[in-house]
Amino acid sequence: MKLSPLGSKPDWTLLDAFARSMSRAEFEKAWREIYSQPNSLPPPFEITQEALLVPGGQTGEPPRRVSFQSAADSADRPAPPGFWRSASRLPPLQGRPVLSDLVIALDPGHLGGQWAAMEERLLSFQPGEDIREGDLSLLTARVLKQRLTDLGAIVHLVRENAEPVTSRRPQDFDQDARQLLTESGFASPTESYLGLVGDAKLLTVQWQREKLFYRVSEIHARGGKVNHQIRPDIVLCLHYNAESWGDASAPQFSPLNHLHTLVNGCYANSELMQQDVRFEMLMRLFGRVHEEELPLASAVAEGMARSTTLPPYVYTTPNARRVNDNPYVYARNLLANRLYLCPVVYLEPYVMNHEETYRRLLAGHYHGRTLIGGRLVSSAIEDYARGVVDGLVKHYQKHRRNS
Numbered sequence: 001m002k003l004s005p006l007g008s009k010p011d012w013t014l015l016d017a018f019a020r021s022m023s024r025a026e027f028e029k030a031w032r033e034i035y036s037q038p039n040s041l042p043p044p045f046e047i048t049q050e051a052l053l054v055p056g057g058q059t060g061e062p063p064r065r066v067s068f069q070s071a072a073d074s075a076d077r078p079a080p081p082g083f084w085r086s087a088s089r090l091p092p093l094q095g096r097p098v099l100s101d102l103v104i105a106l107d108p109g110h111l112g113g114q115w116a117a118m119e120e121r122l123l124s125f126q127p128g129e130d131i132r133e134g135d136l137s138l139l140t141a142r143v144l145k146q147r148l149t150d151l152g153a154i155v156h157l158v159r160e161n162a163e164p165v166t167s168r169r170p171q172d173f174d175q176d177a178r179q180l181l182t183e184s185g186f187a188s189p190t191e192s193y194l195g196l197v198g199d200a201k202l203l204t205v206q207w208q209r210e211k212l213f214y215r216v217s218e219i220h221a222r223g224g225k226v227n228h229q230i231r232p233d234i235v236l237c238l239h240y241n242a243e244s245w246g247d248a249s250a251p252q253f254s255p256l257n258h259l260h261t262l263v264n265g266c267y268a269n270s271e272l273m274q275q276d277v278r279f280e281m282l283m284r285l286f287g288r289v290h291e292e293e294l295p296l297a298s299a300v301a302e303g304m305a306r307s308t309t310l311p312p313y314v315y316t317t318p319n320a321r322r323v324n325d326n327p328y329v330y331a332r333n334l335l336a337n338r339l340y341l342c343p344v345v346y347l348e349p350y351v352m353n354h355e356e357t358y359r360r361l362l363a364g365h366y367h368g369r370t371l372i373g374g375r376l377v378s379s380a381i382e383d384y385a386r387g388v389v390d391g392l393v394k395h396y397q398k399h400r401r402n403s
């Protein structure tokens with residue numbers, strides 16, 4: 001019974017609600033074009049003429065069966081179970097602002113504040129100055145909340161300050177960290193990463209413990225908040241990207257600057273061997289989350305491309321794939337976009353260690369233009385917010401009913 005780190009055993013009976021809701025052709029198309037990883041090993045499930053057969057967790061237990069829709073089944077499709085509403089299922093606008101009734105969760109990536117160095121998301125090229133991704137994402141969320149509320153949306157921040165949503169802390173994950181290292185073949189690992197860099201740092205108990213805290217446990221806690229408390233129609237995960245900057249005490253600038261957005265998909269066979277991951281992927285696929293998530297991500301990516309004028313990032317690794325003709329949209333299986341049970345657009349604009357971008361981000365959020373390195377430039381945060389708003393407005397203008 002393999003599970004992902006800190007994952008819990010799924011309730012496989014929840015898949016029963018999707019019986020006869022999706023044709024085999026629809027399932028295969030979504031699997032082939034979005035959820036599968038090209039050139040991965042075959043998935044741990046079987047697609048037959050009539051049904052999907054998927055092993056649960058117990059050995060010896062027969063596979064679970066989800067029947068495909070057949071021609072004899074009713075053609076009008078009930079709304080898939082779940083709390084979120086697609087643009088076409090929201091109440092008619094009847095002349096109200098275009099985001100009226102829409103519940104949006106803004107998820108500011110990372111923690112920032114005192115946690116930024118531990119998260120490896122603190123960048124400083126000079127004593128006395130720094131940018132922290134978690135603080136920038138929170139500032140962006142606050143600017144966005146105002147703009148989106150003005151357009152009628154009901155906006156929640158998944159994190160309101162620089163403190164974790166999870167109540168657990170690194171020391172709570174000592175046993176899990178040691179177990180992960182043992183399973184990877186490092187039974188007697190180094191305790192502290194003080195003075196270590198690169199892979200040697202990753203193989204310490206301290207680094208593993210901290211990562212389980214600020215990444216895994218934190219995202220699970222945010223998933224609980226999104227799925228049980230906020231129950232939004234969409235989630236926007238707000239991040240700032242970076243190129244490798246090397247040792248944080250002597251970081252390097254990068255000449256690159258780019259933008260991309262992520263939807264959920266591109267699962268490797270090794271990921272699907274974990275039963276919670278396999279289950280979560282199928283809940284998204286049968287739940288037709290991608291049918292809203294892809295056009296939404298494309299619209300937001302186009303808005304961001306217009307406002308930032310950044311070129312698209314191009315992945316060269318197998319963990320991401322293109323899913324449509326928009327060069328700014330990729331699918332990746334991330335913990336956040338897998339656990340949140342609704343359409344998620346995960347935003348990765350800007351390279352924080354691109355020199356001009358770094359200086360613009362140091363200047364924070366401002367209106368108009370300011371002189372940086374001899375050039376008059378707008379606020380990167382303002383351009384970020386404008387791009388998101390523009391993309392959302394276009395998407396909902398196109399897909400919402402007025403009456």
Ligand SMILES: [Zn+2]
Pocket residue numbers: 109110133239240241
């Ligand atoms: Zn990030």
